[in-house]
Amino acid sequence: MRTQVVIVGGGPSGMLLGQLLHREGIDNVVLERRDRAHVLSRIRAGVLEQGLIGLMEAAGVADRLHREGYVHEGTNLSFDGQMFRLNLSALAGKPVIVYGQTEVTRDLYDARAAAGLPLIDTAEDVAIHGADGDRPHVTYTRHGVEHRIDCDFVAGCDGFHGVSRRTVPGTVRRDYEKVYPFGWLGILSQTPPVSHELIYAGSDAGFALCSMRNANLSRYYVQCAAMDRVEDWSDDRFWAELGRRLPAHVAEALVTGPSIEKSIAPLRSFVTEPMRWGRLFLVGDAAHIVPPTGAKGLNTAASDVHYLWQALARHYRANDAEGLERYSEQALLRVWKAERFSWSLTMLLHRFPDQTGFDRRMQAAEIAFLRDNHAAQVAFAQNYVGLPY
Ligand code: APR
Ligand code: PHB
Secondary structure, eight states, X not given: OBOSEEEEOOXXXXXXXXXXXXXXXXXXXXXXSSOHHHHTTOOOOOEEOHHHHHHHHHTTXXXXXXXXXXXXXXXXXXXXXXXXXXXXXXXXXOOEXXXXXXXXXXXHHHHHHHTTOOEEOSOEEEEEEOTTSSSOEEEEXXXXXXXXXXXXXXXXXXXXXXXXXXXXXTTTOEEEEEEEEEEEEEXXXXXXXXXXXXXXXXXXXXXXXEXXXXXXXXXXXXXXETTOOGGGOOHHXXXXXXXXXXXXXXXXXXXXXXXXXXXXXXXXXXXXXXXXXXXXXXXXXXXXXXXXXXXXXXXXXXXXXXXXXXXXHHHHHHOOOHHHHHHHHHHHHHHHHHHHHHHHHHHHHOOOTTOOHHHHHHHHHHHHHHHHOHHHHHHHHHHHHOOOO
């Protein structure tokens, strides 16, 4: 088989890129290790920046998002029980939309199926060959049979554990990493959200986040120990801990109920450089991870997709390689800014095991500055709604 671009990984990055390339008349094949049901069972953050919304529109998959997503004009920060609101639209000129990443991925799967585009799922042993030459190809095994796809370019959209990043030789690659000494325990519950906008809360007992999926589906998180297991956290313990970390009037308004999903995610910041090796381009979680504070994971993947889509369009339309040459540099510039914002919000609101009284005072002072200073609020809001591409 031959195609123009092989996309390794059918997560949101790969599926969005595939749809955008298709609309540009660029043939592509998506190779995914799991099946659709598995991909669509993953629960991730749900705050979409305008940049991503624009890409969904360009890909022709934004109808449901506009119908069912919730426009959030503001967000709330709380520290030691004191809460304040930042009006994102007033401060940064745009809101965000709350719409689950799972739904984004579902819309992309439906669109790809409707357009009859090739998506090879349950592809095992995917391997990328000759990416540093002119004629790369990708091999994989399916139902015990080995297959080969020849292509012009490979987009490595296969997440943190994928094969693409590991294909870049260690002599070329530089990895940067910070692992945080805690995790996030998240639950979904069929209860009305406690607030119609998100609440990011820091407290002596640790971080908590109130988020939502719809009018009767809440998504809540509490910071937990890195070693904790889901079994350590009964629903009762979760609700008590969440309430303790929120302002009293919010805690009193919490509607609790059984969790329908409960999971623990570790927190890490990670970037690999460069994001291109010859004809292989790394996109999304394959190249970088952010801690979930600030919901930048999918949004940062989206900016990579934007740069690569534009670069490939320019290459095929005008035989102009400049976008491809500049991809890594351009993508990384924005990636590092998203890393900085996610890291700073994580440092600001979490309880660290070795934290001193001085460190706590620094957090409190930074929060007070943000609450009282317009310029700081503008900077926060611009980062939160998403920096320009
Ligand atoms: N071969 C083929 N597919 C693979 C391989 C492989 N060797 N390894 C992993 N995959 C698939 C995974 O099964 C997954 O469906 O690649 C996909 C990668 O998807 P994600 O991990 O979701 O990464 P990405 O598409 O970049 O999405 C960006 O935003 O909120 C963040 O981390 C969150 O998933 C999110 C990300
Ligand atoms: C979520 O709704 O799951 C969510 C929202 C905001 C975040 C992280 C996760 O920063």
